[in-house]
Amino acid sequence: MNENKPPSQQPMEEQGSSRLEQLELELLLEGLYRMYGYDYRNYVRNSVARRVKLRLGAERLPTITALLDRVLHDPATAQRLMQDFSIPVTEMFRDPLFFYAFRTKVIPQLRRLPEVRIWHAGCSSGEEVYSMAILLEEEGLLSKTKIYATDINETMLERARTGAFPLNRMQAYTTNYIRSGGMREFSSYYDSDQVHAHFNPELIQHALFVHHNLVTDRSFNEFHVIVCRNVMIYFDLELQSRVHDLFYESLAPSGILALGSKESLMLSQHRQNYRELDGSQKIYQTRK
Ligand SMILES: C[S@@+](CC[C@H](N)C(=O)[O-])C[C@H]1O[C@@H](n2cnc3c(N)ncnc32)[C@H](O)[C@@H]1O
DSSP: OOTTSOGGGSOHHHHHHHHHHHHHHHHHHHHHHHHHOOOOTTBOHHHHHHHHHHHHHHHTOSSHHHHHHHHHHOHHHHHHHHHHHHOOOOOTTSSHHHHHHIIIIIHHHHTTSSSEEEEEESOTTSHHHHHHHHHHHHTTOGGGEEEEEEESOHHHHHHHHHTEEEGGGHHHHHHHHHHTTOOSOGGGGEEEOSSEEEEOGGGGTTEEEEEOOTTTOOOOSOEEEEEEOSSGGGBOHHHHHHHHHHHHHHEEEEEEEEEOTTOOSTTOTTGGGEEEEETTTTEEEEOO
């Protein structure tokens, strides 16, 4: 499609094919929802369309309608498509300055609490959770903290529970860790074999990795901190607003909400109910 021109100025064939594809895409998402209960109808459409195109290639199918047909009759194809939508890209101490800000601005507040509950929503394969556990351990707060780490992607949760991450990423993670204000030898947190770094299981002694879908599931506790980074970027405005409602309801008084670098509270109807603890690192605190 010629994306620079409005639809009315595009050749009929292009307009037709793009309108048809949009309809097919809607039907595919509707089918996935009605058949399997997974609701991607409010994910950013361009991103979903890109994933679907790639899946069409991988399955050697000519049209989105052909993919819908296969998805409806074959749960394994539906699973593969849902894996495509998950986009589980992550790393340890991702955006080191965020972790530095958390260490210097959030930790002093958590020290005052008798126990701490943190929810990592959209935790992927767990690198973010292990990073937080290391930070909490260094600040002497890990033993009184319960971490709930959730994701829609069961394969990633399974990986997170093992605590084994590719060894060839450790150099980059060490750099991130140092930039985030890390206090020890990063390698003291893991044992390695030839392929993986196996992180100390004590780090996640008080962590639970469980399935939770931000689109369809409700809150399950009251939290002092919610970390939801690089997840809502894939949601349209309506879904972002619903998830912001869920987070606001789930936060304790003076609770902390941490978002990703490209996300913000600007579109949340609750924005007046938060103050910025660190605006540049997207760390907010409720006024309730
Ligand atoms: C890009 S990763 C972000 C991982 C981590 N938070 C980080 O910043 O490195 C996005 C994660 O959000 C998860 N996700 C997408 N939609 C979700 C939903 N509706 N409910 C829960 N998790 C979801 C994906 O499965 C994926 O693991």
